[in-house]
Amino acid sequence: MDQENDDPDKENFTLEQIGNTIKQNREMKADSDKKSSTNGATVKKKMTKEERTRMLEEKKLKKEQEKLQKAALKAEAVEFKKLQKERQKWEKGKFALKSIVAEIDTKVVELGSIGGHLLSRLADKGLTYRITSNPIEKSIVWTMTVPEHISQLSPDGLEIQYVLIVSEAAEFCDLVTSDTLLDHISRVRSKHPSYTVCYLTNRLLAYINKRENEQYKNPAIDSGWRRPLVEEVLAKLTTYYARVHSRQCADESELAEHVVGLTCSLASCQFRKKLTRLCVSANGSLIPKDSIDKNLIKGNLWLKALLAIPKVQPRYALAIGRKYPTMKSLLHVYMDPTKSVHDKEFLLKDLVVEGLLGNDRRLGEICSKRVYRVLMAQSGSVKTDDIEDGADFFTHY
Numbered sequence: 001m002d003q004e005n006d007d008p009d010k011e012n013f014t015l016e017q018i019g020n021t022i023k024q025n026r027e028m029k030a031d032s033d034k035k036s037s038t039n040g041a042t043v044k045k046k047m048t049k050e051e052r053t054r055m056l057e058e059k060k061l062k063k064e065q066e067k068l069q070k071a072a073l074k075a076e077a078v079e080f081k082k083l084q085k086e087r088q089k090w091e092k093g094k095f096a097l098k099s100i101v102a103e104i105d106t107k108v109v110e111l112g113s114i115g116g117h118l119l120s121r122l123a124d125k126g127l128t129y130r131i132t133s134n135p136i137e138k139s140i141v142w143t144m145t146v147p148e149h150i151s152q153l154s155p156d157g158l159e160i161q162y163v164l165i166v167s168e169a170a171e172f173c174d175l176v177t178s179d180t181l182l183d184h185i186s187r188v189r190s191k192h193p194s195y196t197v198c199y200l201t202n203r204l205l206a207y208i209n210k211r212e213n214e215q216y217k218n219p220a221i222d223s224g225w226r227r228p229l230v231e232e233v234l235a236k237l238t239t240y241y242a243r244v245h246s247r248q249c250a251d252e253s254e255l256a257e258h259v260v261g262l263t264c265s266l267a268s269c270q271f272r273k274k275l276t277r278l279c280v281s282a283n284g285s286l287i288p289k290d291s292i293d294k295n296l297i298k299g300n301l302w303l304k305a306l307l308a309i310p311k312v313q314p315r316y317a318l319a320i321g322r323k324y325p326t327m328k329s330l331l332h333v334y335m336d337p338t339k340s341v342h343d344k345e346f347l348l349k350d351l352v353v354e355g356l357l358g359n360d361r362r363l364g365e366i367c368s369k370r371v372y373r374v375l376m377a378q379s380g381s382v383k384t385d386d387i388e389d390g391a392d393f394f395t396h397y
Contacts, residue, residue: 086147096267100144100160102127102259105134108166113252114202121256127263135191140164140259142266158270161195163188164262166255169207172199176228185237185244196243202255204230204248302327309374312367319351319363320371327375334376344376345369 089095102122109115109131122129134141142160165188167175175181188197211225237244249255297303297314305327306317324330334344348368352360 092271095147096271099147100142100263100267102129102263103132103141103143104129105137105139106131107138114255117252117256118259121260125260136188138166160266162266163192163195163197165199167199167201169201169204172201172204173228176230176233181233198245198247200247202249309371315353316363316367319353320348323351345372
């Protein structure tokens with residue numbers, strides 16, 4: 001105890017030393033916190049820059065993907081539009097001659113000069129043909145397929161219902177003489193029930209005349225040949241059968257030209273506008289050539305149908321068309337059960353018709369009655385003149 005009390009310097013030094021140590025520790029801690037804060041800020045700054053770079057790259061990549069996607073969609077739309085245009089061309093018959101294929105039976109090609117002329121002429125015209133074995137010997141049929149580049153839009157081809165039978169003169173005469181031609185027609189129709197059949201003969205009349213001349217020059221030699229009743233049989237084909245025709249060619253060249261022309265016609269007719277019962281008079285041939293409304297009438301099916309009624313002039317049809325723009329609108333009145341037959345017959349009589357010299361006039365009772373009786377006729381087999389006189393009409397009313 002005495003020794004500790006006797007040494008005050010030692011105590012003071014110790015307290016001072018402890019204070020310095022505490023101060024140094026505080027300063028060191030402050031420096032450490034400052035460095036730590038600086039390093040943390042630097043790391044944070046570096047992380048933000050990297051994230052920003054990554055975000056910019058992702059945004060850039062996304063924009064490129066969107067750009068590529070838009071380009072792909074645009075290209076797809078252009079391609080689809082192109083295919084649609086090609087399909088419209090196909091539907092209008094622009095590819096008809098390139099798409100039709102004549103399937104020629106091998107027996108036709110083996111007919112000597114006929115086969116050579118035929119194949120050469122088809123090749124000259126750029127028409128496609130295929131030599132094959134058809135169900136009917138010496139026949140030619142046609143097929144038409146959709147071009148490959150538009151097949152995905154219109155996968156189905158067209159069926160051409162036509163069969164051509166190519167016969168040499170002697171062969172056709174044998175069919176007539178042996179009375180087997182009609183059996184041959186039945187056999188062809190069993191294979192092609194809905195097809196139009198045409199018998200194409202080569203040098204038929206020349207062959208018959210040659211055989212007759214030989215008999216005339218050598219009457220003593222009886223070959224047993226008799227002139228076949230070709231004319232009578234050909235007349236039967238026309239009068240007794242529907243869609244059975246015949247065509248006689250003078251030589252192989254004419255026969256080849258006929259097949260080529262027939263091929264082109266079959267190709268183009270598949271795409272022509274189908275005629276309806278109202279497409280009458282050769283598409284408006286009844287329209288006077290000097291009619292000022294000729295183009296208007298030609299473009300209107302209803303007006304052409306009205307012109308098909310006997311004694312209905314273009315100006316009468318136009319007057320009816322102005323009041324009743326469609327057949328449906330007129331028939332709606334004609335079939336109204338609340339109106340009498342008399343009222344319906346004279347429905348159109350007061351319609352104004354423009355005169356040729358500007359003086360307007362009424363359509364009249366006669367024309368009004370004619371239009372009503374023809375449009376409301378019950379039997380299609382009655383003549384229009386009889387209908388106008390009341391036949392067929394009054395038997396039903």
